[in-house]
Amino acid sequence: MAAERLQFHEMGLDDRLLKAVADLGWSQPTLIQEKAIPLALEGKDLLARARTGSGKTAAYAVPVIQRILTSKQSVREQDVRALILVPTKELGQQVQAMIRQLTAFCSRDVRVADISGKADLSAQRPILMEKPDVIVGTPSRVLAHLNAQNLLLHSSLEMLVVDEADLLFSFGFEADLKNLLCHLPKIYQSFLMSATLTEDVQALKELLLHNPVILKLQGSQLPDSNQLQQYSIKCEEEDKFLLIYTLLRLQLVQGKTLVFVGAVERSYRLKLFLEQFGIPACVLNSELPVHSRCHIITQFNQGFYDYIIATDEQSLANPTAAPQAAAGKGKKKKNSERGGKNKDKEFGVSRGVDFQNVSNVVNFDFPVTVESYIHRVGRTARADNLGTALSFIAHTELGLLSEVEEALTGENSESVLKPYEFKMEEIEGFRYRCRDAMRSVTKQAVREARLKEIKQELLNSEKLKTYFDDNPRDLQLLRHDKDLHPAVVKPHLKNVPEYLVPETLRGTVNPLSGRRKRKKMDKPQPEGVMKSSFKKNIRGRNPLRSFRYSGGRSGNRRGKTGKS
Template sequence: MEDDDDTKQVEFHEMGLDDRLLKAISKLGWSSPTPIQERAIPLALEGKDILAQARTGSGKTGAFSVPIIQKVLTSKQTAIEQCVKALILTPTKELCSQAYKNILELTSCCSREVKCVDVSPQVPLPTQRPMLSEKPDIVVGTPSRVLAHLQAGNLNIRESLEMIVIDEADLMFSFGYEDNVKAILGQMPKIYQAFLMSATLGDDVRALKKMVLHNAVILKLTESQLPQTSQLTQYHIKCPDEDKFALIYALFKLRLVRGKTLLFVNNVDRCYKLRLFLEQFGIPACVLNSELPVNSRCHIVSQFNDGLYEYIIASDENLLIDPQNRPQDDTQKRQRKKDQEFGVSRGLDFQNVSNVINFDFPTSVQAYIHRVGRTARGDNKGTALSFISLKEMPLLERVEAELAGKDGQDTAVFKPYQFKMDEIEGFRYRAKDAMAAVTRVAIREARLKEIKQEMLNSQKLKSHFDENPRDLQILRHDKNLHTVKSQPHMKNVPDYLIPPTLQNLAGKGKGVKTRRGNARKRGPSEGQLKYKKRQADPLKSFQFKGLSANKKRKKEK
């Protein structure tokens, strides 16, 4: 498809949308369509099949949700009976929940006319039969769950279905859904409109294109895979693996990392190792991984978006496994506790994330892109900081070469995060003491304790929470696990541990306490005024210039 030379942007009110839909879009604060929405919505309304590639956070969900709702509203004017018109397939339960919530928001002004159901929750099939018997206009689910309902006779799409969406199409085959998708297509009418939405266009997407689309319009936005450097700043710190813990401790306790932060690790054990380590210093954090029940995971994300938590430690281990080498058969049975329909770095709508910290560097370029894509979404600025050990250097070089080549950048993708490790020697000693308490037994006990606790929250109390929604709001997921010994003095940072560079900076104040436990008084010094005026990233850092200037002043004296 040829790009339109006309640079005038098409607004939502110029697309011929229903007034009720426009009102809902206004309530969501969508002032103008994103590039993918501007191009995809008019084509979808014309009935075209669409294959759209756009980076994470570009508004792909709105690009297919808006035209689907509009077409459902239009069909209602002449419809004789209620029937299922649209099917939305996503690879994970969290993505299903996200798409479902987005559709509810977009249909807030026409909720009586447009009904939507999410069938992804893992409840017995007969439990969801009453919802499907009402023939909702839009059904959202994972391919395996939708197929199960089709085979059980709870859902019939052979005659009525007009539209199908496959979101995050490049993950469908990786999650083992190829046979499910084929089976679903076999139960659909011959004529339908299809949407394939993806962040990348690999072999799996091309295979899906042949299976699903007919004479599709391909929308491949000519934009970088990550936001521009003016919006997203990417740093790296080279340090030994054992120093990563001392470093994260210093960054958090000295308030050098500010705002909501996602910390990514490469497996579940590392999740709990890092959480138990931070717990000893009075730094609460939630864990998000495939072992937790889906209700708990969705609730954690929801509360994080509402500002209840500052830090989430996430493992996206499923997406770090090469699809070709993914465990099969007996190996999968041994991993029974893990949810194969889970992925943190892809698609989940984390809102207003200031920082992404790669505590463990991802093992692929795409994993890096999707992790970092959790921040700097929309018009917000964000920062990505990667801790790099010697073993991880080849991975960093691969990512930098790939991003610089694809995005046409002349400058380095990563900025060195200027940090003097010798300035936090005192933190290193404390970190070693804390790490000694985080044994394998403590990690295993923490995993079991959290799973049992979250299973209780998710299942046994579900009916109570349905009747008492306020209790659900106060349910927290960052409480101490208490599988390591608590030492109260570790929670405060004494004066002698604070690096000289930060003695006169505002960065030391909030959350840093003296041995007496009282917060310091901060006067409006010249250094503070300059600090406040400086347009800094969400991630505050030791500045190498500041260290040099400090040493220069000492020499002059």
Template sequence: MSQTQANKTLQFHELELDQRILKAVAYLGWHQPTLIQSTAIPLLLEGKDVVVRARTGSGKTATYALPLIQKILNSKLNASEQCVSALVLAPTKELCRQSRLVIEKLAESCGKVVRVADIAGSSNDAVTQRHALSERPDIVVSTPSKILAHAEAGGVVDLKHIETLVVDEADLIFAFGYEKDFKKLIKHLPPIYQAVLVSATITDDVVRMKGLCLKNPVTLKLEEPELVPQDQLTHQRILAEENDKPAILYALLKLRLVRGKSIIFVNNVDRCYKVRLFLEQIGIRACVLNSELPANIRIHTISQFNKGSYDIIIASDEHYLEKPGGKSSSRSDHESSSSRGIDFQCVNNVINFDFPRDVTSYIHRAGRTARGNNKGSVLSLVSIKEGPVNEAVENKLRSTFAAQADDEQIIKNYQFKMDEIESFRYRAQDCWRAATRVAVHDYRMREIKSEILNCEKLKGFFEENKRDLQALRHDKPSRTIKVQSHLSDVPEYIVPKALKRVIGSYPRSAPVAKQPRTSAAKAAFERRSNDPLMVSQVDKFSKRRSAPKRKKKAI
């Protein structure tokens, strides 16, 4: 059965939700439900099995979380005992944590009536997981393998009382190697329960999963494009070869042509660290996210970025999905695709330093920005060899936004003249060459060493083997790249003439170093510094502050 788009979008207060849930929704600042929420929530409240397909950033997590909480509140009115009544499955620890946080925020006004436990979290301690399950939370969030291990062990968790099964990012579950675990887990569930599959795409894996756990489901395929409209998300590109990309990135970030929170995407893990070391040399702070980092580090990195501790995150997209039958599909802690599922908050820009290898990856990367009602941009650096994929992406976007003329470019050419950044090239190339394979290897070894020294599980081992701890601490130091402070400054003479009037707040040298002393003067100075239209006044202010005082003539 296929459900088409409703004629009228229902509001939250029209969805028959509890007042405590509506209070939490209002606190989160959600003014009205998204299209998928207003369509799916009434069906889920009726108890139907539903396959929810909606684009990234459309509010899929809240789509199943709101009716799930409502269902638990209703059942608590006549419940005779506390039990686990809902199971939410997700393919990675990051997505499990993300789902738990959303559910907790929506259930915050319910007090302790609705309890949630995430046993996939950053801790792999089986004792901690058993303790969480022994308290019989209403909702358990987990990867299929973790909850299956406890179900087979018996005694701790009883899944026979499950009333609702939710599979988030359903198209990734089998692709990440959980198919056998999922089939075993289904056998531990009661014969009758409500099932919800949530996915950005409906693949063959989702169809097979639907046959395993859904009965007469409603499939929601809303009439909406895979990406948000162009007035909300702009697509731009710069035609650049490999040796041009460092200089372009240098100019974009140091001249602040790209502002706000940004995700820089590359195609493999080593490139993550190479770009990270490159940015470090030019004085730009950034964090790294890739599948080879331990789960707790990945979760902490995402949290720090979302909190605003970093404005730039460098993420790799290793394409586990493109080879579901190959080695990359084997389940381990390595599976984490930064372009899928993870809710990076308030991202203004996606920069494709390496152009994605296929159309699907481009769409998922672009989905990291312009989420909700926010605006965003995608800027791609495209070389000649990446041209065919770029053309395929543009054709896909043209078919998605059918109203566009055939001869009109969907991915606009960014107005960027390579000859105007020649003065940046020698600086950028020096920094890029310094980030050698050896430097990347040393940086990663230093990161692993730090993780070992800070690991809680190894504290007991090091207490009994102090010589090993001393050897690790006094190991040969890494050959780190020498950071040259002058490279982080952009002298005024290398700034293109066309940009000097509009940049306004590129890094300067000595004159700006002298800040006004009073708090009021400082605030006024900062306002003028951040206003591109006030550049000339900032310069006058700086000169006036830095000019030597004239001595009064003796009378």
């Protein structure tokens, strides 16, 4: 017998919190929220595993806010009562935004501060001196403030939350986390939230939790095939570019799409390649500041871009693994390491970033671990939305595919990743166009595209604004530096001649071109402009063949001379 679902108003929550939940449009709690919130309000320690997009953030944020509201009825002193540790700056901003939404009607009683950014410790100190009720930050940043005595937790802390716990270890936060625990009181309530329960998470459980309730809510770490369709197609390096061009240019993939690659340099290569065909995409580059990355995500969520090209945390945790295993090109280790030096280790795309309404995930380079595959694909088919995941598999990536299929198939005999039925021979006509485009995407073009983006960041930097005010000559030098020479875009590549489109796909493409023609025909002509009969002449007869020279008289109408 299935029990009735517990509703938010039956959990004993503050009216202001219930009003905020209603404003967010949450008609009923998700499974993780239904199970975790009542247990957390009872004071239990929790270890919860639930897949990405299942509502884990609210599952701990709601009881944290409720407990603070309850304690403030008896204790008037302002102090830090909750600490939320996150692995990435992007997730820190997302958590802070969620808590602010939930405290919309009690913001005076529950204040939250996110210290996960890259600002100087001294700049964040005034925020901490006000003793916000909830602090969100990465372990390294929180520890730095504790060591600088900008933050004291040993007497006031009541709750500790570790979000995306399994990712903290892959980002190298183990030592920071252990050092941080020395600054905490002996008794506090703990929540561990994770998409996977790795050995590292089990070790963390021993450190932080006391007789915890363990919630394993989904047997599968990804939605079932009714909600998420997963496909794979075997193709080598050149075919990957040919296939992504065909899928996007012919709009066989529709809706917001995340394209994952193995390295940042490869992101720019793919971006420049797509630009040759008039397909706009943006790169989520870990080398750029957090505000710039969040701005790109906001633009993506608002519909300015349909395609984001990104790496995930695996290529940052081990910069040499992803390009070699995913691209299968055996690049020099030295180059890979050099490419990873300036990357922000507290940056992760496949998790911890609030992408909204993602319809498709394309693994241009296959992820090097099962966990990475789960977190990438978990960006789509969130909540009740449908989603599709398509993975390109080179022969060097077949072993990785087998690992993922084995992990996801479990007891089912049927494979989760279905073969993507696509006949590559039908798009051979596009191959010469792709090769033509790739000739323009040189190493120099990729390097200069990255340099151009960094140069733009320098010009837009708020931190450098004062410096440029004092040194205007440096600003002029930066603005008038030598022109960059990114990939030369060849205009003819933007158009798709109909004779190149496979017959099986023409039904998909023709309606689009038909709509464009109708729009042009229906477009109202501005007043005073005569409609040209040139198009009629083209359809009927060749105007050059029917042209008759009428001698000098006709020329006199135009001017003094009648010469042709």
